[in-house]
Amino acid sequence: MGAQRLLGALLFLGLSLAQGTLTLYTSEVLADVNALVEAFRREKPGVEVKVFRSGTGEVVAKVRAELQAGNPQADLLWFANEDFLKELASKGLLRRIPPTVPGYPVQYAPGGGLYHEVRLLYNVIGLNRQRIARPPALWQDLLRPEYRGLLAMPDPNFSGAALATVGTLGGRFGMEFFARLKESGLKVEQSNPVLQQKLARGEYGVAITTDFGLRQEIAKGAPLEMVYPRDGAILVPTPVAVPAWSKSPELASRFLRFLLSPEAQAIFAERGYYPVMPGAPRPKGAPERVVALQGHFADAATLERFNALFGLRR
Structure with a gap:
């Protein structure tokens, strides 16, 4: 019975991590984000990813307003304002996600993984x-x-x-x-x-x-x-961070690590970005x-x- 219970628990854990809803607030180009979301959902078909996309200034303003109202919604933050993420980190409002993806350059995960660069622009x-x-x-x-x-x-x-x-x-x-x-x-x-x-x-x-x-x-x-x-x-700097208030932190962490996968890094290169993972292809025509x-x-x-x-x- 012990082994069966353990197996059942593991199956339940895997199922729970492969299902659910993830809310992403981002300033990234929506077509690029959608390409990544679609690739992630092919791996995790039970996952729904909701995206709020606008310019960095408006995304940051939305997060500030939600925090002031005591009702922050984002499970993942991804925009070009490292200073705002530093501000959140100083208040203990970011989760530390250790940079455990093999080969990932640790300089792209400041503070031991408070936020992560996933490609360069x-x-x-x-x-x-x-x-x-x-x-x-x-x-x-x-x-x-x-x-x-x-x-x-x-x-x-x-x-x-x-x-x-x-x-x-x-x-x-x-x-x-x-x-x-x-x-x-x-x-x-x-x-x-x-x-x-x-x-x-x-x-x-x-x-x-x-x-x-x-x-x-x-x-x-x-x-x-x-x-x-x-x-x-x-x-x-355009890092990705998992806020401390995330309702789906494990799913958010999975999406973050997916962005460092060979498939996602290849999508970045195809869409004109420099990948961060060693060995990933450069964008077409880009200088070495x-x-x-x-x-x-x-x-x-x-x-x-x-x-x-x-x-x-x-």
């Missing part, structure tokens, strides 16, 4: 070849007179990647850099996808935007190319090595200065 310079004859090589090349009136970037109030652009380049060159870009006619679009589509149509000639999104537009036939600046593409600037998100004071400069309101 960079902010780079995107070009429409039909509008730009001479590509820039460095970030400060964007100040060339020939790019006047052709420049754009996403809104850092909405896009976490853009928040990293403001924090990183503002810290390196000073906010005067953005003031000079404003003088050159830099426009601010809401999001990277909107910006990339306008760049592909030729409404802009040069954009500060994400590398994976440019690859996706190029794969559709857009006349675009990307430049990884010689002084460093901005590596944007990238000179990287570690992204730093703009603080509230820096964001306020940027908003004042460009007439934006939060």
Whole structure:
């Protein structure tokens, strides 16, 4: 009877972990998230994955509002704002998930697994070849007179990647850099996808935007190319975390580990991202090595200065 009870318990445990509902709050591109969710559900057909997707700023605002109301809903958090995750961790609101996937580089799981990078994305310079004859090589090349009136970037109030652009380049060159870009006619679009589509149509000639999104537009036939600046593409932290309030922590942990599986890492590469797992394929046409600037998100004071400069309101 003891062995039968143990077997029954193990079967019940396996069944309970393979069923249930998982709620993901994310700023990632919905089509990319859906591809991963579908692959996960092929392995766990009894699992329902609910996704709330918006820009990082709106996702963070939603989590804050739910916490204030005492009713947080997300089982998984995945967006481009490492600083907010650090804030949650400091309050004991993140679960530590040990980085036990074989071969996973431990530097991608700070704090012993409070959150995990599952793929890498960079902010780079995107070009429409039909509008730009001479590509820039460095970030400060964007100040060339020939790019006047052709420049754009996403809104850092909405896009976490853009928040990293403001924090990183503002810290390196000073906010005067953005003031000079404003003088050159830099426009601010809401999001990277909107910006990339306008760049592909030729409404802009040069954009500060994400590398994976440019690859996706190029794969559709857009006349675009990307430049990884010689002084460093901005590596944007976009980690995944399981909050302490999760109603399905085991299922959330399984989904996190699935994102590091060969299948998921291959999906990332197919959709233009650099995988984090050693031996996983690179995106098509991507350089083997990238000179990287570690992204730093703009603080509230820096964001306020940027908003004042460009007439934006939060």
